[in-house]
Amino acid sequence: MMYGMDLQVKQYFRKHEAWAYYTLSKTEEHFPFMPDNVDYRDAPQDQRHEIKGALLLHFNPFFFSTNYVYGSGFGSPPSIYNDPENDDPEERYPYSRLDVAF
Numbered sequence: 001m002m003y004g005m006d007l008q009v010k011q012y013f014r015k016h017e018a019w020a021y022y023t024l025s026k027t028e029e030h031f032p033f034m035p036d037n038v039d040y041r042d043a044p045q046d047q048r049h050e051i052k053g054a055l056l057l058h059f060n061p062f063f064f065s066t067n068y069v070y071g072s073g074f075g076s077p078p079s080i081y082n083d084p085e086n087d088d089p090e091e092r093y094p095y096s097r098l099d100v101a102f
Contacts, residue, residue, distance in 0.1 A: 001040065002027045015058040023050040048072050048092075062102065070096045 004025025011018045027046040030039060049072040057064040073092035 001030070015060075017054075017056045019052075019054040021050075021052040023052075024048065025050075044074065047074055064100075064102050066098070066100045068096070068098050070094070 002025065004023060007022045009020045025047065027043040028040040029043040051070045052067065054067040055065065071094060073094035
């Protein structure tokens with residue numbers, strides 16, 4: 001089961017653009033025959049928050065663009081292959097990325 005929402009703000013100024021996005025989401029999975037007897041649990045690709053920003057500059061005949069992504073991270077849901085004593089399903093591993101192009 002997946003649900004969430006996206007917000008976008010976009011601004012043009014002359015021939016240039018700037019964008020900002022925010023995503024709030026939740027992704028759960030269900031396996032009725034798993035040994036832990038949990039109806040739904042966080043899926044491996046579950047990530048609560050993601051923020052993205054982009055800037056596109058147009059200097060005829062050239063373009064410059066950059067974008068940045070920050071994600072609150074993916075959890076490590078319990079698995080039949082992991083040690084249940086050391087699993088922490090609430091622990092998240094955030095990431096970020098910056099891309100630049102000319």
